[in-house]
């Protein structure tokens with residue numbers, strides 16, 4: 001059967017099982033609200049993993065083309081070199097594509113070949129960020145506010161506290177941080193974004209480069225560090241997270257928003273998943289992110305389920321019973337299409353900010 005025939009059969013099947021009840025529900029939400037669907041998706045995913053080929057790095061290198069900016073890598077989290085190729089995301093217009101593999105030991109999903117860290121600047125040098133304005137900027141800031149609410153009271157009162165936004169872009173979050181009273185600074189690899197950010201900000205400052213290049217940031221002592229949609233772009237996450245840990249003050253926290261590699265949407269849409277964007281390199285889940293945090297010296301982590309911006313902001317068109325069902329399904333399955341995490345530098349941070357959250361303590365172990 002060809003692709004079109006399979007799709008037609010699926011449509012008939014869905015119609016027979018679910019009727020027209022879910023026709024108005026967006027695809028990304030149907031996965032959660034149609035009874036039984038998430039169980040079917042999970043079962044198909046397990047089947048896919050069992051069937052996916054498993055090979056040595058040498059075998060994988062032989063069959064995979066290496067781009068000019070790229071290098072082959074092994075699992076960043078556990079060092080296993082074996083490769084389980086799963087996805088090949090590609091731009092519909094053919095401008096880019098890459099390969100995503102799974103580590104058979106720890107389940108980490110990563111791009112392989114990866115971008116060489118010394119060439120990363122090339123990706124962001126020429127006006128990488130089309131500056132978000134109007135509705136897009138408002139949507140982005142809404143997402144920041146919803147996530148800050150999910151970790152209340154970490155972001156409630158910034159007076160007397162230092163905040164670093166790593167990968168600050170054009171300063172949309174720094175603007176909110178300074179409004180809440182934080183003594184805030186940001187860094188970004190795109191020089192144009194930094195200029196734009198400093199135009200937007202009154203007290204907070206944005207800098208071009210890495211934290212160690214900016215004396216005011218290199219001294220550390222931050223109470224909060226934020227990574228808004230940045231983690232998936234980092235080619236050397238262990239190095240970066242060791243640096244973040246050392247930049248935090250006692251009692252400090254690191255907030256991370258990134259795409260969720262355990263998402264039902266990834267399982268349903270495969271290479272067409274919206275988390276596989278052009279410059280994403282690594283894809284974390286609530287299983288794999290704690291490994292990164294433990295290895296880089298954090299004491300604990302808490303996750304906040306992501307229900308989708310329209311559901312959380314109350315602007316969704318879903319009926320109230322459907323909303324409740326979606327929330328329950330997100331909590332019982334993948335935690336949502338985005339991963340929202342609060343990492344605690346030490347026990348003091350857990351005592352101070354872990355109150356209303358389900359904190360997972362990470363055993364101390366260097367390595």
Ligand SMILES: [Zn+2]
Nearest residue numbers: 075078103106
């Ligand atoms: Zn691994």
